[in-house]
Amino acid sequence: MKKSIILMVPLLLLFSPASPVHARTGADPAALLVKANEAYLQGDYAAAEILYRYILDQGVRNGRVYYNLGNTLFRRGKTGEAIQRYLQARRFMPRNEDLEANLGYARRKVEDKIEASGAGVLRDIVFWYDRLTLKEMFLAFLAINVLFWLCLGLRLFVRVPAVNRLVLVFLAAGLVMGGTAAARLVTESRERPAVIIAQEAPVRSGMDPESATLFILHDGAEVRAEKESGDWILISAGTGKKGWVRKEQVGLVDPGA
Amino acid sequence: MIAFLTKGEKSVTTGLNRIAVLLFLFTALATAAYAGEVTVTASLDRGRISLEDQAILTLSVTGADNAPAPALPDLPDFDVASAGRSSRISIINGAMSSRTEFAFVLRPKKAGDFTIGPAELQYKGKTYRSAPLTLQVTKSSAPESGEKDLFVTTGVDRTSPYVGEQLLFKLRFFSRIPVANASLEKLTFEGFQTVDAGKEKTSTATVNGTAYHVTEIRKLLIPVRAGALTIPAAVLECQVPVQGRQRTPGRFPGDDFFNFGFGRTTTKVLRSQPLTVRVRPLPADGRPQGFSGAVGSFTLSASLDKKEVKKGDSATLTLKIAGKGDLSAAARPVVRGIEQFKAYNDQPVMSRKVENDRLISEKTFKTALVPLYAGEQKLSEASFCYFDPGAGQYRKATARAPALRVLSGDREQARVVEGRAGGRAGRSVRIMGRDILPISTDLSPLRDETFRPLSPLAITFLLAPPFGFFGLFLFKRMRDKRSTDIGWARSSKALKRARTGLDEAARLADAGQTLALLSLTFKTYIGDKLNRAGEAMTPDEIREALRTRMSEGPLPERIMNLLRDLEMSQFAPRAAEADAPDRFLREARELMHEMEKVL
Numbered sequence: 055m056k057k058s059i060i061l062m063v064p065l066l067l068l069f070s071p072a073s074p075v076h077a078r079t080g081a082d083p084a085a086l087l088v089k090a091n092e093a094y095l096q097g098d099y100a101a102a103e104i105l106y107r108y109i110l111d112q113g114v115r116n117g118r119v120y121y122n123l124g125n126t127l128f129r130r131g132k133t134g135e136a137i138q139r140y141l142q143a144r145r146f147m148p149r150n151e152d153l154e155a156n157l158g159y160a161r162r163k164v165e166d167k168i169e170a171s172g173a174g175v176l177r178d179i180v181f182w183y184d185r186l187t188l189k190e191m192f193l194a195f196l197a198i199n200v201l202f203w204l205c206l207g208l209r210l211f212v213r214v215p216a217v218n219r220l221v222l223v224f225l226a227a228g229l230v231m232g233g234t235a236a237a238r239l240v241t242e243s244r245e246r247p248a249v250i251i252a253q254e255a256p257v258r259s260g261m262d263p264e265s266a267t268l269f270i271l272h273d274g275a276e277v278r279a280e281k282e283s284g285d286w287i288l289i290s291a292g293t294g295k296k297g298w299v300r301k302e303q304v305g306l307v308d309p310g311a
Numbered sequence: 312m313i314a315f316l317t318k319g320e321k322s323v324t325t326g327l328n329r330i331a332v333l334l335f336l337f338t339a340l341a342t343a344a345y346a347g348e349v350t351v352t353a354s355l356d357r358g359r360i361s362l363e364d365q366a367i368l369t370l371s372v373t374g375a376d377n378a379p380a381p382a383l384p385d386l387p388d389f390d391v392a393s394a395g396r397s398s399r400i401s402i403i404n405g406a407m408s409s410r411t412e413f414a415f416v417l418r419p420k421k422a423g424d425f426t427i428g429p430a431e432l433q434y435k436g437k438t439y440r441s442a443p444l445t446l447q448v449t450k451s452s453a454p455e456s457g458e459k460d461l462f463v464t465t466g467v468d469r470t471s472p473y474v475g476e477q478l479l480f481k482l483r484f485f486s487r488i489p490v491a492n493a494s495l496e497k498l499t500f501e502g503f504q505t506v507d508a509g510k511e512k513t514s515t516a517t518v519n520g521t522a523y524h525v526t527e528i529r530k531l532l533i534p535v536r537a538g539a540l541t542i543p544a545a546v547l548e549c550q551v552p553v554q555g556r557q558r559t560p561g562r563f564p565g566d567d568f569f570n571f572g573f574g575r576t577t578t579k580v581l582r583s584q585p586l587t588v589r590v591r592p593l594p595a596d597g598r599p600q601g602f603s604g605a606v607g608s609f610t611l612s613a614s615l616d617k618k619e620v621k622k623g624d625s626a627t628l629t630l631k632i633a634g635k636g637d638l639s640a641a642a643r644p645v646v647r648g649i650e651q652f653k654a655y656n657d658q659p660v661m662s663r664k665v666e667n668d669r670l671i672s673e674k675t676f677k678t679a680l681v682p683l684y685a686g687e688q689k690l691s692e693a694s695f696c697y698f699d700p701g702a703g704q705y706r707k708a709t710a711r712a713p714a715l716r717v718l719s720g721d722r723e724q725a726r727v728v729e730g731r732a733g734g735r736a737g738r739s740v741r742i743m744g745r746d747i748l749p750i751s752t753d754l755s756p757l758r759d760e761t762f763r764p765l766s767p768l769a770i771t772f773l774l775a776p777p778f779g780f781f782g783l784f785l786f787k788r789m790r791d792k793r794s795t796d797i798g799w800a801r802s803s804k805a806l807k808r809a810r811t812g813l814d815e816a817a818r819l820a821d822a823g824q825t826l827a828l829l830s831l832t833f834k835t836y837i838g839d840k841l842n843r844a845g846e847a848m849t850p851d852e853i854r855e856a857l858r859t860r861m862s863e864g865p866l867p868e869r870i871m872n873l874l875r876d877l878e879m880s881q882f883a884p885r886a887a888e889a890d891a892p893d894r895f896l897r898e899a900r901e902l903m904h905e906m907e908k909v910l
Contacts, residue, residue: 083757087757091750115761118751118753121751125749126750128747129747146760152751156748158653159746162650162653162654167655187760187762188762196773200776202776203776203777203779203780206780207780207783207784210783210784
């Protein structure tokens with residue numbers, strides 16, 4: 055009994071709310087969030103945008119803040135930036151229906167239709183890939199890890215087939231969940247989702263304004279950022295369309311949530 | 312045989328002599344001829360031609376071996392083409408002369424009297440010039456009454472079209488005499504997009520009472536920019552029979568000496584008048600938003616391939632624009648109400664054909680629609696803006712697609728503006744508009760949700776389970792050893808048991824009993840460590856056993872001394888000192904501590 059309580063303490067710590075942010079920054083983001091929400095509801099979108107951005111500048115990474123900022127930017131006619139914030143919010147709350155609805159609505163305003171590239175079937179099989187946050191995947195992996203070793207330990211003392219099966223099940227589950235989390239971490243660090251946030255962004259063959267324009271993307275077009283170099287970002291838009299875009303015309307979606 | 316040989320030798324000698332003489336003569340004559348004066352002369356096959364004719368300019372060079380072609384004078388009013396080169400050597404009265412002729416075809420561009428300047432030959436550092444010539448070019452070989460044998464006309468059906476408006480270009484070749492090898496220079500239409508309006512047509516026509524055979528070529532032109540656009544003159548070349556003896560036949564192409572079944576022919580070059588088309592820009596006033604540049608007269612139709620679809624399934628919306636004019640620039644029609652669907656556009660498909668000298672275009676736009684909401688979904692109206700050049704104004708073609716009944720899916724819920732659809736079963740929600748859903752005003756604590764995979768706690772949970780397992784594994788292994796290895800089990804528990812005994816001995820009040828229990832406990836401890844019955848072992852047996860398990864040193868000696876002192880104290884208690892029990896107890900504890908390290 056005493057041992058189980060000792061084991062529970064770090065678990066509770068791990069799942070408990072994080073320490074208050076304002077203790078770290080000196081501001082109270084929760085109070086700022088209330089003010090930002092009030093400004094939004096009163097139609098003062100400019101003020102709301104400033105407040106939401108300020109909260110994020112304090113180092114708070116929270117899905118609600120990103121979502122609300124996305125709404126604010128959409129109201130201000132910044133479709134590309136709104137989509138960027140919605141995508142960022144989705145990293146933290148991938149199963150939020152309101153967010154999905156608004157993202158879908160914003161996407162319908164986008165001029166460019168870029169076909170999704172690859173991994174469709176794989177994502178159907180690994181259905182949780184887009185339905186869980188990276189943090190949730192990692193926590194699930196940790197939980198499976200604990201259960202696997204517990205069963206393995208139990209197997210030392212209780213030699214029954216059921217325990218053996220449990221060991222195999224948890225081993226497989228741990229490999230799958232850990233592999234999925236690792237794959238997402240690697241994918242997101244290698245090809246970050248990005249959104250065009252300029253009304254018109256010429257995609258060029260090189261990192262030079264005089265380079266040939268390969269194609270033009272418009273506000274809200276979703277692309278993948280492959281490489282950054284100086285003031286330029288190498289982006290890929292759908293299958294086979296690659297080129298360099300000026301950095302200020304692209305909004306990157308931060309990985310990890 | 313000898314006579315024959317003599318005759319043969321004589322014959323051979325005679326032949327060789329003759330060749331040698333000829334070679335000598337040829338060389339001598341050639342030297343004499345080339346030593347003569349170099350001259351360049353120019354001549355025309357005729358001094359007067361019409362615009363439909365061509366003249367042959369011949370430049371003759373005499374007295375020059377391998378002479379290069381003389382440089383032609385500047386002839387801006389003629390099209391000039393080379394017609395070949397010929398050389399000949401003649402010996403007249405022993406004097407040899409060489410002559411090289413260069414021929415050029417001159418095609419006049421306009422009527423008038425022209426002077427053809429001298430041609431120049433650069434030969435061995437000297438310049439030789441021909442004499443200038445004059446050539447008269449008349450407008451037509453035929454009288455102006457209109458009784459020409461051949462002529463070409465071009466025309467367009469409208470001279471001031473709008474940008475993007477199609478116009479018909481016609482080239483007509485009139486002939487009342489037989490012609491052969493007619494060829495038309497490639498027509499150029501700068502500033503126009505061209506579409507062939509069918510194969511050439513032949514017919515007969517009467518002009519000023521004269522019957523002509525007419526060949527007609529038609530093209531549809533679509534101006535792509537505003538302003539005065541010029542269509543250059545069409546140039547047609549053909550060969551016609553020579554009527555009567557007009558001149559001495561020449562030796563070069565185009566110089567009337569071809570026979571195509573109807574005797575000698577001459578080449579005629581016919582030109583039409585250039586055309587100027589004044590293209591009007593599309594009016595800026597009234598230009599609707601979304602106008603993509605389509606000019607003509609069009610209709611729009613809309614259709615759906617299904618009347619009923621499940622939410623999540625797709626239906627195909629087909630929008631078709633058709634009519635007179637070019638639809639290359641036509642953009643996808645605007646469809647109101649499409650926000651109720653997730654729309655996937657296909658590439659548009661366009662077809663064009665020419666009917667009755669007019670371009671008929673059709674452009675089809677297909678869109679896969681995946682309804683987002685259940686119920687009766689209506690696409691309000693599809694519209695397409697174009698410019699009607701006939702009316703000179705912008706028009707809007709509209710079409711309505713039939714309503715699509717969307718059956719409820721299993722997974723998604725209908726959404727309405729700023730909230731979710733409710734209502735009783737059986738009644739569909741009427742969608743009034745679309746907008747984003749509201750912000751989150753959740754009052755739960757605001758947490759930083761950043762993912763930190765390398766936090767100490769995460770690492771603890773990652774690594775603690777395997778370490779815990781390892782601990783369990785060691786525990787299991789120890790337990791198993793205890794149950795199977797009695798000696799190891801006794802040895803591992805020896806100290807614990809001995810301490811209990813020592814503690815009990817220390818609590819006894821009687822010194823004799825204390826020493827007796829201490830002696831027993833110490834012997835038992837040694838026995839446990841050696842897996843023997845310690846209390847029954849003699850000092851010699853203990854010494855021997857310790858010698859096999861311990862290296863040489865003070866420890867075995869101290870153990871044996873303690874055992875001996877304990878024996879003596881038990882059997883001669885009076886000789887023992889008062890503090891002996893405590894001292895022996897301390898010594899026993901120390902020795903056991905030392906023995907734990909080595910046994």
